[in-house]
Amino acid sequence: MFKISTKLIFAMIALSPAIAFAQAGNVGVNTVNPGSTMDINGSLAANYKAVTTATYNLVLSDFHVSYNGSSDAVFGLPPSVSGVGNFKGRIYRIKNNTNFKITVNAVAPETINGNASISVPANQSVELVSTGLTGTNSTWEKMSAGALATTTTASNGLTLFGTDVKLGGTLSQPTDIATAGNNLSINGTGKVLVGTNTVPAGAASAKIVIDNGTTNGALQIKDGTQQLGYVLTSDANGLATWSSTVTTAFADNWTSYTGTLVNPFTGNSGGDNLPTGISVNIPAKGWYFFRSGITITSTCNDYWFYIPGIGEVWKTYCGTASPDPINFVPRDQTRVLYFAAPGVYPIVAHKTNLVVPSGFNVGNPTFYLDFVKFQN
Incomplete structure (x- = not known):
């Protein structure tokens, strides 16, 4: 009877989950000769938890925590414990399954590898282990997710160093940048260099440099206005389009002077x-054809109209001195003038002596001055 009771008691003890056994040496599960303190010949399961809240504090029962929320999140680590209850070696694995960021904070003044917090980028993970230290020491160590010292080069011109993605990798395959209607801006005081990494002479103030060596065709711009022999021409706002170097100069698109002509030859x-x-309003730089006409009735003198810094538009000389007023010819004249910039240019006059015309264009057609652009 005693033997039966003893066997029953040992069976109950062995099956009871509330009983803990301690022993010296190694413990094996599904293995007869364990080679480590705990040797498991089979799978291992630890707690898995999925959270969606934007603020979460890790607890004793956590091991793997996946974040599936809809905004940036903040995870808090538990405070370290000194003495009894110290959880040195505890491991937390945090997986970010979203396109948002998780910030993992240590309890001040504790740190994670010397930092008050770390970030887990979108679709990345991190594994942390407790060092068992307290206070201002590094109470947590990051075992993965950025701790690697190897460099991975992407095939689309990016370089990944840990969790830091940088521009500048080798472009080894065709790469398209789809802006989806968004603007792509390059700001700063630097330059964009194409075909070279050295700023060439004369490009100190340039923002874009294209170096195609000695090969023709370094730049192509197609906007529907391009044609054979056209040049790139800017408007007043710097907007460029392709245009012919020769315009339709002699079509019926002449522009007349502005203002009302007054007699400029009555002075000293x-x-x-x-x-x-009067003045002329030049719309763009280029070459312009001028035509004008006026008859001056006067004693012998020299007269002309001109645009300061540009050139004359009409001029006549006294060929034969006469005590009586005469008509100065030729009345109708033409000129070709170049304007380096658009703008309103006043027309002024010159005369050589004191004689005041007794008449000004008397009995002749009205003074005219027309101009048209014919070449850029």
Whole structure:
């Protein structure tokens, strides 16, 4: 009877989950001769938890925690324990299954590898282990996710160093940048160099440099206005389009002067830069064809109209001195002038002596001055 009771008691003890056994040496599961303190010949399961809250504090029962929330999240590590209850060696694995960021904070003044917090980027993970230290020591160590010292080069011109992705890798396959309607901006004081990594002479102020060596065709711009023999031409805002170097100059698109002509030749002898009341509005730089006409009735004198810094638009000389007023010819004249910049240019006049015309274009067609652009 005693033997039966003893066997029953040992069976109950062995099957009871509330009983803990301690022994010296190694413990094996599904192995007869364990080679480590705990030797498991089979699978191992630890606690798995999925959370969606944006704020979560890791607890004693956690091991693997996956985040599936809809915003950036903040995870808090438990405070370290000194003495009884110290959890040195505890491991937490945190997986970010979202496109957001997880910030993992240590309890101040504790740190994670010397930092108050670390970030787990979108679709990345991190594994942390407790060092058992307390206070300002590094109470947690990061075992993965950025701790690697190897460099991985992507095939699309990016370089991954741990969790840091940088531009500058080798581009070993065709790569398209789809902006999906968004603007792509390159800001700063630097330059964009294509075909070279050295700024060439004369490009100190350039923002974009294209070096195609000695091969023609370094730049191609297609906007529907391109044609054979066209040049790139800018408007007043710097917007460029392709245009012909020769315009439709002699089509019926002449532009007349603005203002009302006043007699500029009633002043003193040798008058120069005399106001005429008229001007021309030049829309763009380039070569312009001018035509004008006026008949001056006067005693012998020299007269002309001109644009300061550009050139004359009409001029006549006294060929034969006469005490009586005469008509100065030729009345109708043409000129070709170049303007380096658009703008409004006043027309002024010059005369050589004191004689004042007794008449000004008397009995002749009205003064005219027309101009048209014919070449860039």
